[in-house]
Amino acid sequence: MTFDKLPGRWLASLSGLISVLVAFSAQAEYELNMTQGVTPISQEIYNLHMIVFWICVVIGIGVFGAMGWSILYHRKSKGAQAANFHESTTIEIVWTVVPLLILIAIAIPATATLLNLENTDNADIEIQVTGIQWKWKYTYLDEGVTFVSSLAQESRDVMNSDPTGHENYLLDVDKPIVLPINKKIRFLFNSDDVIHAWWVPELAVKQDALPGFINDSWAIIEEPGVYRGQCAELCGKDHGFMPIVVHAVGEDEYAQWIAEKKAEAAEVAAMAAQEFSMQDLIAQGETVYQANCAACHGPTGAGIPGAFPAMTGSAIVTGPIDAHIDIVLNGKAGTAMAAYKGQLSDVDLAAVITFERNSLGNSVGDLVQPSAIKNAR
Amino acid sequence: MSTEITHGDVHEEHHDHGPDKGLMRWVTTTNHKDIGTLYLWLAFIMLLVGGAMAMVIRLELFQPGLQWVEPQFFNQMTTLHGLIMVFGAIMPAFVGLANWLVPIMIGAPDMALPRMNNWSFWILPFAFTMLASTLFMEGGGPAFGWTFYAPLSTTFAPDSTDFFIFAVHLMGISSVMGAINVIATILNMRAPGMTLMKMPLFVWTWLITAYLLIAVMPVLAGVVTMMLTDRHFGTSFFDAAGGGDPVLFQHVFWFFGHPEVYIMILPAFGIISAIVPTFARKPLFGYSSMVYASASIALLSFMVWAHHMYTVGMPVAGELYFMYATILISVPTGVKVFNWVATMWRGSMTFETPMLWALGFIIMFTIGGFSGLMLGVAPVDTQYHDTYFVVAHFHYVLVTGALFSIIAAFYYWVPKWTGHMYDERLGKIHFWWSTISVNLLFFPQHFVGLAGMPRRIPDYSLQFAEFNAISSIGGFAFGLAQVFFLYIVIKTIRGGVKATDKVWEGATGLEFEQLPSPPPYHSFTVAPQVK
Ligand SMILES: [Cu+2]
Numbered sequence: 001m002t003f004d005k006l007p008g009r010w011l012a013s014l015s016g017l018i019s020v021l022v023a024f025s026a027q028a029e030y031e032l033n034m035t036q037g038v039t040p041i042s043q044e045i046y047n048l049h050m051i052v053f054w055i056c057v058v059i060g061i062g063v064f065g066a067m068g069w070s071i072l073y074h075r076k077s078k079g080a081q082a083a084n085f086h087e088s089t090t091i092e093i094v095w096t097v098v099p100l101l102i103l104i105a106i107a108i109p110a111t112a113t114l115l116n117l118e119n120t121d122n123a124d125i126e127i128q129v130t131g132i133q134w135k136w137k138y139t140y141l142d143e144g145v146t147f148v149s150s151l152a153q154e155s156r157d158v159m160n161s162d163p164t165g166h167e168n169y170l171l172d173v174d175k176p177i178v179l180p181i182n183k184k185i186r187f188l189f190n191s192d193d194v195i196h197a198w199w200v201p202e203l204a205v206k207q208d209a210l211p212g213f214i215n216d217s218w219a220i221i222e223e224p225g226v227y228r229g230q231c232a233e234l235c236g237k238d239h240g241f242m243p244i245v246v247h248a249v250g251e252d253e254y255a256q257w258i259a260e261k262k263a264e265a266a267e268v269a270a271m272a273a274q275e276f277s278m279q280d281l282i283a284q285g286e287t288v289y290q291a292n293c294a295a296c297h298g299p300t301g302a303g304i305p306g307a308f309p310a311m312t313g314s315a316i317v318t319g320p321i322d323a324h325i326d327i328v329l330n331g332k333a334g335t336a337m338a339a340y341k342g343q344l345s346d347v348d349l350a351a352v353i354t355f356e357r358n359s360l361g362n363s364v365g366d367l368v369q370p371s372a373i374k375n376a377r
Numbered sequence: 378m379s380t381e382i383t384h385g386d387v388h389e390e391h392h393d394h395g396p397d398k399g400l401m402r403w404v405t406t407t408n409h410k411d412i413g414t415l416y417l418w419l420a421f422i423m424l425l426v427g428g429a430m431a432m433v434i435r436l437e438l439f440q441p442g443l444q445w446v447e448p449q450f451f452n453q454m455t456t457l458h459g460l461i462m463v464f465g466a467i468m469p470a471f472v473g474l475a476n477w478l479v480p481i482m483i484g485a486p487d488m489a490l491p492r493m494n495n496w497s498f499w500i501l502p503f504a505f506t507m508l509a510s511t512l513f514m515e516g517g518g519p520a521f522g523w524t525f526y527a528p529l530s531t532t533f534a535p536d537s538t539d540f541f542i543f544a545v546h547l548m549g550i551s552s553v554m555g556a557i558n559v560i561a562t563i564l565n566m567r568a569p570g571m572t573l574m575k576m577p578l579f580v581w582t583w584l585i586t587a588y589l590l591i592a593v594m595p596v597l598a599g600v601v602t603m604m605l606t607d608r609h610f611g612t613s614f615f616d617a618a619g620g621g622d623p624v625l626f627q628h629v630f631w632f633f634g635h636p637e638v639y640i641m642i643l644p645a646f647g648i649i650s651a652i653v654p655t656f657a658r659k660p661l662f663g664y665s666s667m668v669y670a671s672a673s674i675a676l677l678s679f680m681v682w683a684h685h686m687y688t689v690g691m692p693v694a695g696e697l698y699f700m701y702a703t704i705l706i707s708v709p710t711g712v713k714v715f716n717w718v719a720t721m722w723r724g725s726m727t728f729e730t731p732m733l734w735a736l737g738f739i740i741m742f743t744i745g746g747f748s749g750l751m752l753g754v755a756p757v758d759t760q761y762h763d764t765y766f767v768v769a770h771f772h773y774v775l776v777t778g779a780l781f782s783i784i785a786a787f788y789y790w791v792p793k794w795t796g797h798m799y800d801e802r803l804g805k806i807h808f809w810w811s812t813i814s815v816n817l818l819f820f821p822q823h824f825v826g827l828a829g830m831p832r833r834i835p836d837y838s839l840q841f842a843e844f845n846a847i848s849s850i851g852g853f854a855f856g857l858a859q860v861f862f863l864y865i866v867i868k869t870i871r872g873g874v875k876a877t878d879k880v881w882e883g884a885t886g887l888e889f890e891q892l893p894s895p896p897p898y899h900s901f902t903v904a905p906q907v908k
Contacts, residue, residue, distance in 0.1 A: 095712060
């Protein structure tokens with residue numbers, strides 16, 4: 001091939017550019033455009049997105065083309081003389097009606113998709129999703145399985161230094177939610193505090209989790225895999241740090257996971273009857289504290305003045321233990337201090353309270369056993 | 378002819394009516410030109426303050442990880458950046474332009490209510506000082522986003538929120554007074570022969586904007602008052618535990634908020650409709666359809682508020698209605714763009730700085746319009762909502778839209794205001810520098826948004842790193858370009874080639890045809906006759 005001629009050169013560089021772009025977008029497709037996702041709805045939404053996008057591109061070519069033409073050819077420096085027309089009812093009607101028809105063409109498929117999206121009837125599985133500053137609680141309503149899922153410790157460890165190289169930084173959790181494929185799953189959303197929004201792009205589910213009201217949405221996942229998402233509604237300080245991880249698995253694996261979760265719960269319940277040493281409680285409490293309390297009260301217990309009280313030297317933490325147990329169990333209405341009795345087990349509660357009293361610069365010297373928490377509930 | 382008459386008036390009869398000297402001139406002034414200047418300077422200062430906050434945001438987002446600021450402070454930056462840009466930069470800039478231009482465009486000697494005019498301005502510096510002071514209070518400033526959704530802004534907000542509420546009340550009072558003034562001026566003080574359908578489009582769009590302001594600013598005042606009583610006086614408007622509903626907040630807020638975005642773009646339409654004909658040397662195409670399109674946009678803007686709330690769990694019938702009404706707005710908006718293009722068509726175009734900014738506006742505002750149409754399609758919005766795609770969208774309409782039109786207006790009218798031409802070479806550098814950097818800044822945000830990056834997060838996962846770095850570099854460059862603009866502004870005020878009275882070869886309108894550059898302190902003390 002000869003590149004001597006100018007058009008040849010143009011073509012060559014154009015094809016070069018295109019191949020670079022294609023290579024780039026093949027490798028980075030996910031980074032440039034909306035995902036097609038793994039549910040029927042996500043695919044429909046993607047198609048609709050692309051239709052509207054291409055309509056915009058075509059209109060854009062028309063408008064910017066006409067503008068570009070004027071700019072190139074109707075310029076004074078080229079000797080262009082200004083015409084004097086400034087009105088045409090016909091043209092005005094045309095460019096009112098044609099866009100209207102285009103809009104109707106968009107509205108028809110959009111209506112169908114929306115109706116489909118909102119149809120949560122006949123679900124196989126129902127899962128309650130509760131937003132809590134800054135984690136998600138999942139309750140499998142049919143199975144009685146419930147757990148809280150928060151940002152993985154690995155992400156927390158590196159966020160103040162350099163996270164490069166940490167795969168799934170900020171998109172990993174301690175306990176992922178496991179869902180079966182090819183089942184209609186209905187999610188029920190609510191919140192314990194402010195408004196959050198549960199969003200997993202591959203499932204095309206984004207729904208606000210409201211305090212005091214229940215919203216719902218649904219998904220049928222067609223491919224097994226790991227799908228990640230984030231909270232999408234500003235919910236305070238750590239809004240950026242409450243990710244979602246979904247493991248979509250086959251039916252058998254799902255059943256097995258449910259069984260494991262139930263066994264785990266039974267084990268935790270049995271542990272509540274045991275007596276623990278101070279050391280064990282403090283060691284366990286440290287983990288619970290860092291995962292659940294440090295976001296507000298600070299990793300060292302210093303709090304944030306004006307917003308979240310310090311644990312170090314706090315009158316409640318260093319005072320009578322009953323008041324301490326009460327605020328952690330029941331929270332304080334009208335403040336960001338949530339009730340933890342629905343989120344943590346008896347052991348974890350006993351551990352974190354004991355930890356606060358005997359660490360973070362405090363040394364009250366007493367401890368509380370899980371059995372006492374059980375009674376206080 | 379009438380130019381001379383105006384001159385004569387000033388020198389022979391009103392020579393004692395020149396401006397006072399010193400600081401008190403600005404404090405006590407009731408002159409529309411002085412007040413316009415004050416508003417424009419306030420807007421510029423706020424642009425730089427809000428811009429500095431944007432720089433903090435872009436700095437933190439330059440690379441993954443938390444390097445510069447704490448998440449809580451980051452949230453204060455996004456919140457105050459939004460509030461300051463909306464209420465401190467864009468809106469006062471348009472009010473400043475209205476003050477300067479409406480009287481000299483309609484042949485009036487001043488605004489109808491000059492003392493109130495002084496008050497509307499002087500409230501604002503106090504409001505913004507109060508708002509900014511929250512940053513130094515215990516617990517920090519407001520950190521719940523410029524949309525301040527309850528209950529994050531009520532039960533879960535810092536104490537400084539009460540100062541925020543009071544500041545918003547003051548801004549609202551100022552805006553409503555400004556709007557009343559604009560309406561009273563336009564309806565009562567037009568020169569003989571200036572019928573409504575002969576008014577320049579800037580006057581028309583401001584008249585419509587003023588009605589929008591009067592209709593919705595009280596709604597904003599209402600919603601912050603409800604917050605205040607929820608916070609302190611035991612009501613539960615937004616608290617489900619007391620029988621209220623947090624979603625009610627969003628309905629009330631967006632009933633204000635959606636017309637608000639048109640408040641920030643309608644005057645821009647007026648500016649572009651003045652500039653394009655001048656440099657195409659051809660009358661505006663479809664004047665009356667422009668007026669009707671502006672009015673229909675304004676009406677529709679009251680009926681689409683819940684398109685900001687597609688994920689909040691509305692009944693499906695509501696979502697369908699809001700989707701249809703929303704995408705309908707693209708029809709009158711399209712008409713505007715088509716009319717501008719038709720005005721250029723077969724014109725005799727030149728490309729002085731104001732025209733460059735106007736052309737930039739048309740192209741980039743249209744891009745923002747396209748993403749707006751996409752966002753209006755409810756089921757797809759499930760994926761776009763609260764991502765960087767939305768951030769890209771509204772920055773295209775508000776920065777390359779509203780802000781670009783304000784800058785275009787500056788270059789277009791500053792020779793009239795000061796009697797000095799700006800430096801054409803610097804103006805062009807400013808345009809290209811801003812245009813390239815602003816696209817580096819906001820275009821990649823479409824991509825990260827589509828790929829799943831939520832807005833209002835201080836840190837992000839690694840796959841968004843490249844585009845965020847590009848965006849930050851664009852942001853720093855764009856910020857610097859506006860410091861350069863400050864230099865151009867000061868240079869132009871201080872001196873420059875003397876501007877002719879007509880300023881531009883193709884300029885039309887009373888301000889160019891009947892007033893000298895600069896106009897006397899009191900102009901049109903005798904009303905001109907409009908043919
Ligand atoms: Cu959240």
